[in-house]
Amino acid sequence: MNITVVGTGYVGLVSGTCYAESGNEVVCVDIDERRIAQLIEGKAPFYEPGLEELVRRNVKEGRLHFTTDVSYAVAQSMVSYIAVGTPMNATGAADLSAIFKAAEDIARAVTGYHIIAIKSTVPVGTNDRVREIVNRVAKHRIDVCSVPEFLKEGSAIEDFMRPDRVVIGSLSDQARAILREIHSPFVRTDNPILEMDPKSAELTKYASNAMLALRISFINDMANLCDAVGADINAVRRGLGSDRRIGSSFLFPGIGYGGSCFPKDVQALIHSASENGLDFALLAAAESVNMRQKRLIPQRVKQHFGDDLSGKVFAVWGTAFKPRTDDMREAPSLVVIEELLRAGAQCRVHDPEALENARKYFGDRVTYHKTNYEALKNADALLILTEWNEFRRPNFQRIKNELKQPVIFDGRNLYDPDLMKALEFRYYSVGRHPV
Template sequence: MKIAVIGTGYVGLVTGTCFAESGNDVVCVDKLAEKIANLERGIIPIYEPGLAELVHRNHRDGRLRFTTSLPEAIAEAELVFIAVGTPQGEHGGADLRGIWAVGEEIAKALDEPKTIVIKSTVPVGTNAELARRMAQTTDIPFDVASNPEFLKEGAAIDDFNKPDRVVVGVRREEVGEQLHALYEPFLRTDRPFLIMTPESAEMTKYVANCLLATKISFINEMANLCESYNADINEVRRGIGHDQRIGFSFLFPGVGYGGSCFPKDIRAVIHMAQSRGLPARMMEAVDQVNEAQKDVLVHKVMDHFGNDVRGKTVAIWGLAFKPRTDDIREAPALVLIDALLAAGASLRIHDPEALDNVRAIYGDKLTYCDRPYGALEQADALAIATEWNEFRNPDFEVMARLLRQPVIFDGRNLYDPARMAALGFTYHGIGRAKVSPEECATITDGPDASTR
């Protein structure tokens, strides 16, 4: 098929590239000339494992092209995907100005019937409103479908190629058949292709993200409760996760969620409910719990140093909101950075991919380290905010030598507390009691040690 994708951000570029990889002819459009020029040269604006190789191959083979001209892009397209940003607006709802502007431009450029597909995350009713607005501009027949994305940053290529399900919202059966034919190569393992109304499709995206965010806030609140009672959230998590009604997914305690989806989508749902006079008490609580959880590491660091970190140096491993991405939007690490800088600490930071994005915000306020061990040199403590695989099995002897004080604040529970204490570290996790070498010695060398 011939496809146009409007927007070359995270969703648009992954969508266009994966469609091209399955043999379609795709033109990606963006109004930013510099971004398009860079894509033509093979410079990818985001970090996503495997994406650069796919863009290069499909661009080289002529299946993937880039332009700043929307009329040129949609001239021969059968399907036009809208994948522009819908950031959080002033009152918490989604800012849809980009959707409306693209819709108007498409309507003005239409010279034959086409199917317009909204890929962006949008509030319920956007599909119908876009169709109404476009119909005021053009007499050419068109359809507007909804096709929400369910891509995880860091695993987007696999998610697109091997979807759990594909959801489309249509008003005509023929449009559903057209989209099914497009997605058929991605459904070979009998994953469901779910056809519903556009309103249900729009709501499905929000409900999915709300539920996942709820699970994260739930386990984080339980983690804080466990810690106050000297229970271990990791043991509790195993105790509940083997219940088939519960499972393990998204029940990992930490320092809160971030990124471009969960925070804004939760607030968009709150706004949607309020606009209809409905309460959104659970979603409000999820958001509040998450914002508070981002301060947990701050409190642990400040408590450890007697609420005075002036003259102290803290190393931070992990800046992106999650591993395998360079995305720092709403990242918990930024809350930690802001609080410690305000309190007078010096910071040495490392992330495998996100250093440049953080440097663009903080400039020379931070010391940027290309290697994790480099961040530890002469630091009084290490704080871990993102669970990159590179951090899971470090050389603890090297770490102890480099740190002024062997203190770790682990916001992702990467290490075993007993082992850390035995290695001479004071170790603070999430939802677990603090351990230190002194406490380890008391346990192993106490009067009843021989009977244990």
């Protein structure tokens, strides 16, 4: 199948590359000439495990192509996926201008029957609005469908190639049959292809992310209650997750969720509910809990060292919002580091992949270090903000020797409090007794 993917951001590039890997001829389109030039050379513009190797292989084997010319790409394709950004605007609504522009550009370029499949996360009703746009300008029949993505940064290739489910929202039997064929190689283990109307498909994506956000905020609030009453959140989590009706996924306490999806999608769903006269109080509460949780570490630091942190130096391990990505959008580290800087502290920052992105946020207000141990030198305490694997089994004696005093604020509960006590660290974690 000849496929066009409009947008080479996270979703578009991963999707286009995986479609090519399954044997399709794929042309990825972007307006960013530098990015396209970089991709033609086989270089991914962001970090995702395994992606760059997959891009290079499919470019070399002639299945994956990159261009800035949408007309050229669409003219030789039957299916065009729209995977452009839908950032949150000032009201919390999704900005759909890039979606509408891409749809119009595709509609003007088609040379015969065509399918536009919206892969970007969009509010319910977007499919209808796109259909109105293409019907105004297209000279050939176009079916507009919704095929939302369910990718996790850090494991996106695996998620795409072996999805829990594929969702196809379409009003056209012809489009459904073609999209089913494109996605059938990815569900050979009998995971379902779920066919539904476009509105239900649009809401399925938001509902999935909202539910996961709710679980994270719930377990974080439970962790705060454990702190208040002297319970252990790990014991509570195990008891909770052992219930088959609940399960243990996304029930790990920490310092809040971030990234490009959860914060934006929760806001967009709240906004959509409001537009339809509904008060989605449950999601609003989850969002409030998440914002409060991001301030937990600065609060703990000030409780230990005092409100005035002038002259204090802190080593920060991890700035990405999660491991195995360089993405810092809405990351808890942004809130933590800003609050420490406002209180007069200095920060020595390390992240295995996100240091260049950290520079874009903090400039020369912090120092950047290539290794985690280098960041420890002459620091008053260590702050762990991202659960990278290389942080899980560190050399504790070296940490102790490098720090001015053996104090760790662990926002991801990486270490055993009993071990920290035995090693004579002052150790603060989330929902467990400080030692």
